[in-house]
Amino acid sequence: PSFRIENNVLKGNVSPSDTKYTSLGKLLLDTLRDNPDIIGQRDAITGTEDSFADIADRAVKCALWLQKQGIGKGDIVAISSHNHLDTIIPFVAALFLGAIVNPWDYEMNIQLARHFMTLVQPKVIFANEVSANALMEAAKIEFLQPKVVLFGDYPGTTSFTEILKGHDNSAVANFSCKELDDSSHTALILFSSGTTGMPKGIQLSHGGLVHMLKGQQSLNLSTELPMWFSSLYWISASLLILMSISSCTTRILAPAFDEKTTCEIVEKFKVTWIMLSTSMANRFARFSRLHDYDLSSLNTLFIGGAPLNQESQDLLRKQLPHVSSLQAYGMTELGGLISAQTEDSTSGSCGVVILNTELKIVDLETGKTLGANQTGEICAKTSTMMTGYYKNPEATKGIIDKDGWLHTGDLGYYNDKGEIFIVDRLKELIKYQGHQITPNEIETILQSHPAVLEVAVVGIPHPTDDEHPIAFVSKVNDKEVTAEELINMVASNLMDHCKLRGGVKFLPKLPHTHSGKISRKELRAMAKAL
Numbered sequence: 001p002s003f004r005i006e007n008n009v010l011k012g013n014v015s016p017s018d019t020k021y022t023s024l025g026k027l028l029l030d031t032l033r034d035n036p037d038i039i040g041q042r043d044a045i046t047g048t049e050d051s052f053a054d055i056a057d058r059a060v061k062c063a064l065w066l067q068k069q070g071i072g073k074g075d076i077v078a079i080s081s082h083n084h085l086d087t088i089i090p091f092v093a094a095l096f097l098g099a100i101v102n103p104w105d106y107e108m109n110i111q112l113a114r115h116f117m118t119l120v121q122p123k124v125i126f127a128n129e130v131s132a133n134a135l136m137e138a139a140k141i142e143f144l145q146p147k148v149v150l151f152g153d154y155p156g157t158t159s160f161t162e163i164l165k166g167h168d169n170s171a172v173a174n175f176s177c178k179e180l181d182d183s184s185h186t187a188l189i190l191f192s193s194g195t196t197g198m199p200k201g202i203q204l205s206h207g208g209l210v211h212m213l214k215g216q217q218s219l220n221l222s223t224e225l226p227m228w229f230s231s232l233y234w235i236s237a238s239l240l241i242l243m244s245i246s247s248c249t250t251r252i253l254a255p256a257f258d259e260k261t262t263c264e265i266v267e268k269f270k271v272t273w274i275m276l277s278t279s280m281a282n283r284f285a286r287f288s289r290l291h292d293y294d295l296s297s298l299n300t301l302f303i304g305g306a307p308l309n310q311e312s313q314d315l316l317r318k319q320l321p322h323v324s325s326l327q328a329y330g331m332t333e334l335g336g337l338i339s340a341q342t343e344d345s346t347s348g349s350c351g352v353v354i355l356n357t358e359l360k361i362v363d364l365e366t367g368k369t370l371g372a373n374q375t376g377e378i379c380a381k382t383s384t385m386m387t388g389y390y391k392n393p394e395a396t397k398g399i400i401d402k403d404g405w406l407h408t409g410d411l412g413y414y415n416d417k418g419e420i421f422i423v424d425r426l427k428e429l430i431k432y433q434g435h436q437i438t439p440n441e442i443e444t445i446l447q448s449h450p451a452v453l454e455v456a457v458v459g460i461p462h463p464t465d466d467e468h469p470i471a472f473v474s475k476v477n478d479k480e481v482t483a484e485e486l487i488n489m490v491a492s493n494l495m496d497h498c499k500l501r502g503g504v505k506f507l508p509k510l511p512h513t514h515s516g517k518i519s520r521k522e523l524r525a526m527a528k529a530l
């Protein structure tokens with residue numbers, strides 16, 4: 001078995017921590033140098049590829065340049081870019097030096113750029129052209145002068161190609177990484193999704209990440225050709241980059257997600273493994289031309305980030321019977337995944353706890369640990385979990401209790417087999433005349449209508465009833481459904497207090513955060529303004 005249950009705590013197996021590495025950067029550089037011929041990345045559009053030797057060469061040159069700028073242990077290097085063949089270079093180069101990598105959302109506006117800039121004050125920022133304007137404006141307003149290196153051109157910046165030039169061959173060959181005095185140093189700062197307030201900096205340590213990579217190696221994924229779509233800003237992309245290097249796989253570098261391109265790339269490059277956000281999975285499941293392509297190479301779809309409705313999972317299994325479509329559950333603060341389905345998992349569950357993870361359910365009122373089939377807040381501990389929010393001990397104390405349990409804010413339970421089910425996010429619960437409504441319950445009903453592509457239910461404040469639930473819906477192309485039909489579906493399937501008293505609002509497309517979650521914050525604002 002991969003886990004056990006002890007005193008109502010689900011405990012994943014623990015992987016050995018007998019590694020010689022304290023530095024994530026050293027692990028990466030050694031792996032790249034020891035396996036020079038492995039093709040590390042292949043661009044799905046151009047077909048251009050990079051061997052581990054190519055990546056090591058560019059990354060060492062980048063590290064030498066960073067060193068000249070005074071970057072060393074503990075300094076922050078921000079990266080604000082979509083995925084392309086060079087995005088990975090500063091990512092590993094900064095880690096070689098013991099510096100901290102901090103991915104930014106390259107589609108940020110000036111306000112968000114100012115927040116990132118003042119919170120972390122990076123010395124160097126690697127950016128794409130899309131984000132250049134926002135971050136240069138933000139730097140000006142905040143009187144900060146980070147050195148900006150551009151993947152492309154922008155006034156006042158240094159071009160990425162320039163910084164790789166003019167390095168001495170022997171300096172490149174002799175470059176080495178130092179081990180760290182303490183593996184609890186921060187390697188990565190990721191921003192929280194900011195569903196309440198501005199994003200916070202989530203610090204993940206060298207030791208935690210090294211341990212995770214070593215554990216993951218034991219799963220032996222080295223024959224896989226993985227692909228994903230999210231930028232480094234999303235934890236899955238940052239971790240998958242590290243994993244694909246440490247397990248010597250070739251990652252297929254995809255452009256922005258769409259169903260057709262995905263199928264074309266799978267067919268052309270024989271992709272075996274894809275990580276999809278839940279909304280991508282919803283779209284993929286309903287793509288009418290899946291059968292026009294040879295997708296026989298594909299063996300796994302890994303889906304996470306938000307609840308995956310059963311409808312979509314069943315559709316995927318029906319459409320692609322040779323593919324394991326698996327749901328996984330994770331949280332950035334916990335350093336990635338905490339549970340995942342396997343082949344024989346119950347549909348609708350998030351599977352069982354993974355390696356190096358402990359999970360328990362606590363009663364919302366008493367804080368007592370609950371047993372199987374009892375719903376409460378999910379709390380977890382992992383060996384990769386954050387060491388804390390950057391410069392925010394108060395917020396850290398608010399989420400990690402004195403015994404080291406991180407309170408996820410997710411409501412859920414586990415069944416007799418130890419499979420985890422998410423009921424909803426605590427913060428998303430809607431209140432109607434004192435009754436609690438879990439939006440997910442209403443969404444599940446609505447999602448079963450064949451014309452419903454995506455749906456999200458939020459509360460509109462009401463002067464006497466607390467809140468009324470309203471459903472925002474986007475439709476499947478060429479299919480029709482009326483608000484009345486949907487309101488009736490809910491009325492005839494759920495308790496009276498769940499009725500869509502706020503109505504149904506159709507949108508061509510639901511707003512998403514860049515990590516692919518439906519943006520309930522935006523929907524709540526829209527609902528208020530209706």
Ligand code: AYL
Pocket residue numbers: 193235236237239240303304305306307308327328329330331332333335336337350408409410422425515
């Ligand atoms: P964050 N079902 C329901 N809710 C989910 C699920 C799921 N399968 N997965 C994530 N969530 C929600 O930090 C849940 O509310 O991380 C949780 O607290 O953006 C919140 O999302 C955390 O949001 C990977 C692949 C990590 C995925 C992830 C998870 C990233 C989401 C590493 O390799």
